[in-house]
Amino acid sequence: MRTLFHALLVIVALVHAPAFAQSDADPKKLVTEAAPVALPPDIVWETNDSAPLIGSEKAIRGGRFTVAIGAYPLTFRLVGPNSNDFFSAWNRTFALMDKHGGLVAQHPTTDEFIPMLATHWSIQKDQRTIFLKLDRDAKFNDGKPVTANDYVFTWRLMQSKFILDPFYNSYAEQYLTSVDRVDDYTLRIVGTRASWRPLYDYAGLWPTAMHASPAVDKDWVNNTTNVPQVVPGPYVVSDMRRGESITFKRVPNWWGDKKRYFKGLYNFDEIHLRVMPVEREIDYLRRGEIDVTTVGSKMWYEGLDVPEVRNGWVHKARMWVDTPKGLLGMQMNLQAPIFQNRDFRIAMHYLFNYDRVNRNLFYGETYRKNSFFDGTIYADPEVKARPFDPAKAREYLAKAGYHRPADIGGSGFFAALKRTVQGLIFTRSDADDILVNDKGEPATFTMIHYSKNLEAALTVIQQDFRRAGVDLRIQLLEPGAAFQRMLERKFEMSFLAMGASYYPDPRQYLHTYFKTEKNNNNFWGYGTKEVDDDIQIYEENLDADARMKAMHGIDRAVHDEAFYIPFWDIKFMRIVYWDYLQFPETYLPKRSEDVTDWLVQWIDPAKKAAVEEAKRAGKAYPVDPELDKDFYGIRQKTQ
């Protein structure tokens, strides 16, 4: 999802990749030779056919849908090197992977589990063993049925060192004890430990077509890089132009068309992904070469007074969604000398002038994140971010021992002469009105960040720090280098945005285990006994209230320790689209991360012809005055 800043990079980090024992045996053999396990006699199957549809029943099948993509896909592989690039969202949608339901899926609006490739599931009393019944209609797009062996093969593949993917290596080790075949259409998954959300934790597998997979050896990565995958999804590659575009065609009579939760999704006959720079997308859209795009705030407010929009052929809309959000803001390294003092850290919070940035740079349309878990269901509503308050900041700075240097505004001829010479040689920012502490150390520190687009906001923030006598320096780094510095905790302050999942994972961020170790997501070097206990409760306690209480405790503790200054959040996408592109009455599923995330749109052929005609005749449509498409009432909740 492209949020406020186009190029804002959301780095999804992985927990330290473990080196684990790995057999070199052929995974295919391991799968076919394994003896099937037995089904427990008293098994109770569950399913869900009462959740609302994701798409719309009014959707019309057909048409060719063209969208922009930032770069030509480096690979079609679902795992391994480069499998997490611009194309990965599309690739995973087409493969019915992850949230799109390799087995079951979390409904993108109601969050309940719904059957996708698995029709039924059964969670055993130990809270770690799951049985799943596969859909007997499900077929790969080469016509072969999807069987339990294809899932077992995925698990074996995840463990292989030949896929060169430490994330899945680590996932397979940390989460899955075994994946076994009961029969061709029944699967057993055993997780590593009891969990109160076993489907979420352990049923994240997807089928890999074992019959079409090359041998898993040191050539596996090369052999699969440019080969379109055999997947059970609705689209197959029909045309590739390297560096320019890639086209997908719908599978005729796709097996999923008969299934409840695929209704109204994947409506286009053809999907055409065109490679273009992000900032040119709006130009291509105006020329009718792409059908939909998202834009930044500046373009939205000042750049869309164009004939296509004025004539109503192209609509602009803010579609409100409530996607889980991770960290976004300034992080302080608790192990850096200057941030050891809690009062000093709190002063930094009070000097952070969010409103000034929001009003004057963000068009006043973002809202302040309040706490560590803000954006997830576990945020403590009582924890509020500290507002901009220079008087309070002054108080805390004084408590931390910082004061104005003695000679500020000093008089006398020689002092004046010295300042004049200094001013003529250097610029004034080198003047000496920075606060110092009793040891004579100045209140100076460096913030690292990795996005040029952020620089405007950061320099405006810098000005208020400077006015209060705190010298905040800004250093732009190449994203990889910035993240490396954070992992190694070689920074003082950093700007960081992290992706999030539905259930936050505080252990990797806040557990004492990572406090002294480096190369993990505990960027601050934080950890206390109390928070460790709360993490334990959150992960293991079966009582939802106790978990919520523990998470609120963590949220409060992070606020009190004041090492994270939360920044902004937005809960909508600014979408510009042609009139013929239709959305369901819910617009987008509530948890959408991008406008094409669930492909709920369709093209109305009659409207398309009408727009073409209107364009030719220069006929204007009435403009839709309602800019905010907020089916879920999210806007009110944020205000």
Add this chain to the structure above:
Amino acid sequence: MGWFKLDPITRRRFARFRRIKRGYYSLIILLVAIVLSIFAPYLAESRALLVVYKGETHFPTFTYFNMAFFNQTPPPGWLAEDLETDYLRLQREWRFEHEQYAREITQPGIDPAAVVANYPNRDNKVVMPLIPWDPFQSDFWYTEVLNDVQARLNAGDRTGASLLARRDNLDEIADLIDTGEIDKLLADPERAPGGTLRNLAMAGTLKSIAHLAKPAPNAPDSEREHFLGTDTQGRDVASRLLYGFRISIFFSLILVFIGQVVGTFIGALQGYFGGRFDIVSQRLIEIIVSIPFLYVVIILAALMVPSLWMLLGIMALFQWITITFYMRTEMYREKTREYCLAAKSYGASHTRIIFRHLLPNCLTPLVTFTPFLIVGAIFSLTALDYLGYGLPPPTPSWGEMIDQALDANNRDKLWLTLAPFTAITLTLLVVTFIGESVREAFDPKQYARYE
């Protein structure tokens, strides 16, 4: 410079340079610009040149005065002791007070003593520099002023709101508030959706405030004294341009000076001693040449915060190489001449031969290359800043300005593009003219005139 005397040929060359008008005037223009840029704090600065307060005169350009000193009201949340005086606002406030006073004192039937007591600041004066903005401060007046007026309206302080609007030359708004018509306007959802002044401006209902409520960059506006507009963070473009020039030109002058001195020295040694020393040092130079300069800077920028001196150091590591090649060949040629042999036979030391006899005759490449190397240095710094690996923000820099201008969101903001591009083009043009004239003046083939 008795030791390093110019020979008659060189003197003739300088005379010839003076005759090439384009180059000569370019040199004068450049020198004037450099001298002016040294005094930039007197040309573009948010600190006043001079403040007359209660009969006393203060010169704040290089001195810090907090708001309490001039009895200025700080923005909400701040203490007057903690903030530096906002001189531009002070000027507006005092000037406005003076106007109010002048109007009231002439009205018939008024007690002069009461009026005088009402306006204690009427005789105070602030003289601002030509560009009353420093290159660091964001001016969010455009987005904030209507909010400020609105806040007073909401608090029921109509006089305050009207006075504030009038002080900032928003007379139309002030009139509307005085007559009470503002309420009607704000109540009209067609003309002011949402019922705020900000939306009134956004909707374009009133011509005189249509430019307000638009976030930066704001177009050139002589009333607000942004003569070249503001950049994406509301900072004054003209001021940043001036300070950017100051940094670029001094940066490149220092850099080229270091490079030329070191390069000349090493090149001279190579050429003079030749042999094994020459072969080995040439190979070392080839190794340095093959290091990609930009990557080195980016890698170093990741390791430490780039500062002016650090960048200068890194770039100087690569800067000296060009000139060594030319000095080396010049030396090879000159050392075989008779005057050199004569000096040797007199028993002159190596140092004396190199610096006293040979170098003055090898000046041609040094002098002709220097202007072009300056152009190159300005360009490198601009390129690094453009990429974001140059001087750290908020340092005013042309590269950063170009980066803003090329942002797709700013493609209709002409002033953002024109200012840095014109400045760079002019500077490089002037330096190139100087360079061409110097080359022409130092050209041994005199009949190939370049005028």
